[in-house]
Amino acid sequence: MLPIAVDAMGGDNAPAAIVAGARLAVEELGVPVVLVGRSAELGDTGGLDVIEASEVIAMDADAGSSVRRMKDSSLVRAAEAVRDGVASAMVSAGNTGATMASALLRMGRIRGVSRPAIATPIPxxxxxxxxxxxxxxxxxxxxxxxxxxxxxxxxxxxxxxxxxxxxxxxxxxxxxxxxxxxxxxxxxxxxxxxxxxxxxxxxxxxxxxxxxxxxxxxxxxxxxxxxxxxxxxxxxxxxxxxxxxxxxxxxxxxxxxxxxxxxxxxxxxxxxxxxxxxTGGAMLLGVDGVCIISHGSSSARAMVNAIGVAADMVRGGVVGHLATAVAPAD
Amino acid sequence: MLPIAVDAMGGDNAPAAIVAGARLAVEELGVPVVLVGRSAELGDTGGLDVIEASEVIAMDADAGSSVRRMKDSSLVRAAEAVRDGVASAMVSAGNTGATMASALLRMGRIRGVSRPAIATPIPxxxxxxxxxxxxxxxxxxxxxxxxxxxxxxxxxxxxxxxxxxxxxxxxxxxxxxxxxxxxxxxxxxxxxxxxxxxxxxxxxxxxxxxxxxxxxxxxxxxxxxxxxxxxxxxxxxxxxxxxxxxxxxxxxxxxxxxxxxxxxxxxxxxxxxxxxxxTGGAMLLGVDGVCIISHGSSSARAMVNAIGVAADMVRGGVVGHLATAVAPAD
The missing domain is CATH 3.40.718.10 (Isopropylmalate Dehydrogenase)
Known part of the structure; x- marks a missing residue:
């Protein structure tokens, strides 16, 4: 499968916990990962590929304007990687609004979907x-x-x-x-x-x-x-x-x-x-690709779980199932 | 002070737990209480006064139509007792919607209040x-x-x-x-x-x-x-x-x-x-009298607390304070 694009710059514990989680996901789950962010700030990536992105959308930034303005941000680049067929999914513990906006603007909606929604698993x-x-x-x-x-x-x-x-x-x-x-x-x-x-x-x-x-x-x-x-x-x-x-x-x-x-x-x-x-994070349902939204306070372990869920969703074909479910009846 | 009118028929454990709570409130708090309901069904009231009411609004009954139709219900009679100056407050663990409707229709609103609201204390x-x-x-x-x-x-x-x-x-x-x-x-x-x-x-x-x-x-x-x-x-x-x-x-x-x-x-x-x-129950704020809404599952102890709160609110003059707070500035 194509690698999961992980926003290395997003989250309260970024980039250290994010990079550590990505490396663990590769080791423990065998899931391919590509990091997205400022490569110079990521420390030892253990040889993971990096998609360079020079900008970072802050956790409390206004989502809409940030995504429109910061075209070289890690979030926008992660969403583009999915759109361009370079990555199979995106995962971020960063600004939730900006994650949604990036995914919506770059991946677009599944045909027939009026509005994407965040689905959160409650234990x-x-x-x-x-x-x-x-x-x-x-x-x-x-x-x-x-x-x-x-x-x-x-x-x-x-x-x-x-x-x-x-x-x-x-x-x-x-x-x-x-x-x-x-x-x-x-x-x-x-x-x-x-x-x-x-x-x-x-x-x-x-x-x-x-x-x-x-x-x-x-x-x-x-x-x-x-x-x-x-x-x-x-x-x-x-x-x-x-x-x-x-x-x-x-x-x-x-x-x-x-x-x-x-x-x-x-x-x-x-x-x-x-x-x-x-819990492996929430999922933005209705965009044309897998987008997992992890808690802002995510640790390395939380990122492993979120990356694992992203890989499961890609392999299971959830986007195709969503498209079928919302398609108007003939 | 005038007695607190307690809806003896309302609540999952009525009338036994309600009557027991009312008796305890008199003994422990020295608060005067009048029970409202079917006197024949109340058991030993310990000499408490009873306002006779022949009807009971069920916990799951439609509030508006019940209150309009069942004019001799314990809830309507309790609210009337406050309106008529026979009781100083009402307390019920019964149907919440019907409690609100009874209080609103019989006591009326405090001058200037658009809509009464339920205030619930969260621990x-x-x-x-x-x-x-x-x-x-x-x-x-x-x-x-x-x-x-x-x-x-x-x-x-x-x-x-x-x-x-x-x-x-x-x-x-x-x-x-x-x-x-x-x-x-x-x-x-x-x-x-x-x-x-x-x-x-x-x-x-x-x-x-x-x-x-x-x-x-x-x-x-x-x-x-x-x-x-x-x-x-x-x-x-x-x-x-x-x-x-x-x-x-x-x-x-x-x-x-x-x-x-x-x-x-x-x-x-x-x-x-x-x-x-x-917690002593929630209070319906904005009606022209003290109305305490107790949890449907109230025990005798919960009723003691609710009756105690009702008495405190009457003595403290909360209705007057509410009227002052919502009065338009000159």
Whole structure:
């Protein structure tokens, strides 16, 4: 396969953690990688190829203007490598908005897709993750876009997690079809009507609530990018707060430290399953190529996982499956 | 003070847990209580007065039509008791929508209030809770309503938690004023302009994200009722999932059970601070009277706390403070 283009300059720990992760991905997974960035700043790349890019889009830069202006940035060059058939996918832990804009402007959309959406896997203890989309690409959406998000989310749940018959829920504030805002009510009608399902094997389970996201009740949760991003950040924040408070309690006395040490082997699998390092990143669905968006705080290990997911998605042919799912019925 | 009208028929554990909580509130807090419901079904009320109401609005009934149709329901009669000067406040663990509708239709709005909003305290370990509003009363909102929610949320944070200078954040998907949907951008301008603050002593800290809700960064988080309800349910659901997984890990082996037992004294304060039983319920702000909405699963202990909060709010004069905060400047 063609190499995965890895944005070496993007992320809180770039370039060191990114380069280290890329090298590990090659060693451990046998996945070919090409780094994109300022070669002089990358340190020992272990002989990996580098696509030279002189500019870096900052983590907090305005996405649209940066991508238009910084044509020699690592993000834009990574997206071009996919467009030009030099790389099979792109992976970045950098500015999320700029990653989306680069992928959209350089790769373009899959034919028939109105708007790409970010699909984020949410861990569910003891089960496959729930796919939440749109997790932030489109602050305003139409009902028709949300129906496409459902189609694309089903393909992702199937290709990424092997879920044969994904159950799709529409995020709302009550189970009844009459609950929610006008966008949700209109989308509910379209999803319930069922023509969108095609040959995807999906099942629409109706409205779901925020409390259902981290459960086994649903596989794909569809929402607009504003609500989805609020839900994602709220979920991450509440878990982070609780885990920090737990760790403080574990460290609050000698007795607690001893007991926590004895408990740790039992907690480790849970801790690992909840760690964003292990989810392999989110995917921008609907652009004409594989684009994996890794957490800004990604470590080398998180990059290995993200690169592995990118390779899986390329080999599995997810872009072709997405194109089939959104194609209008004859 | 006038008694607190407690809907004896509302909640998953009604009437037994409600009556038990009401009796405990009288004994422990010295707060006068009047029960509202079917006296024949209440068991031993310990001599508490009862306002007779023959109908019960089911937990899953349609709110609007139920309240219009069931004029002799416990919820409608409780709201009437406040309107008629027979009770000083109402408390219910029943159907949330019907509680709102009863309070709105019978008590009416505070002069100048466009729409009442549900203010829900979100626990923050080691600190005062964050007040989230609107947590679900209004699925669609205007920017002007959100500004009033800010004014009312500040009064609640001050009266309920003694926060002298509440920091108000607007829930969005990025800190920059340009991030979010049109409603958020318009509201941001109005909040930043500052005329709404009046003499409340509040401070607008700009946009906040979902991850900030359970932190000490902000005291009042303002949002529309759709987004607020999704955030609230997502937060509750993720904590519930994590806590269930932790308890399963604690019980996964003899070693784990022993260690967890030794750790429990250190975890108890955290567990207590996160327990919805202890938050005292949400408050419907903007109706012309005190209306406390308790969790549907409320136990007797949760009812004691909710009745205590109702009494505090009455004694503190929160309705008068709300009226002052929303009154147009001269």
């Amino acid at each position: 569910v203890p003891g089960s496959t993750p729930t796919v939440l989309l749109d997790a932030g690409a489109n602050a305003e959406c139409s009902a028709e876009w949300l129906v496409q998000f459902a189609q694309m989310g089903v393909v992702f749940a199937s290709d990424r997690f092997g879920i044969a018959r994904p159950r799709v829920g529409l995020l709302s504030i009550g189970e009844e079809p009459t609950k929610g805002n006008p966008l949700v009510k209109e989308t509910h009608e379209l999803l319930a009507e069922g023509a969108w399902i095609g040959s995807t094997g999906a099942e629409f389970v109706g409205n779901v609530e925020g409390r259902d996201i981290m459960t086994t009740e649903v596989d794909v949760v569809v929402t607009d990018g504003f609500t989805g991003n609020v839900a994602l950040k709220t979920l991450e924040g509440s878990l982070k707060t609780l885990i920090a408070a737990l760790l403080a309690a574990f460290d609050s006395s000698d007795e607690a430290r001893t007991a926590a040490g004895a408990l740790w082997p039992s907690l480790l699998p849970l801790y690992a399953s909840m760690d964003p390092e292990n | 923050v370990p080691g600190s005062t809770p964050t007040v989230l509003l609107d947590a679900g009363a209004n699925a669609e909102c205007s920017a002007e309503w959100l500004v009033q929610f800010a004014q009312m949320g500040v009064v609640f944070a001050s009266d309920r938690f003694g926060i002298a200078r509440p920091r108000v954040g607007l829930l969005s998907i990025g800190e920059e004023p340009t991030k979010g949907n049109p409603l958020v951008k318009e509201t941001h301008e109005l909040l930043a302009e500052g005329a709404w603050i009046g003499s409340t002593g509040a401070e607008f800290v700009g946009n906040v994200e979902g991850r900030d809700i359970m932190t000490t960064e902000v005291d009042v988080v303002v949002t529309d009722g759709f987004t607020g309800n999704v955030a609230l349910k997502t937060l509750e659901g993720s904590l519930k999932t994590l806590i269930a997984a932790l308890l399963a890990a604690f019980d996964s082996s003899d070693e784990a059970r022993t260690a967890a037992g030794a750790l429990w004294p250190s975890l108890l304060p955290l567990y207590a601070s996160m327990d919805p039983e202890n």
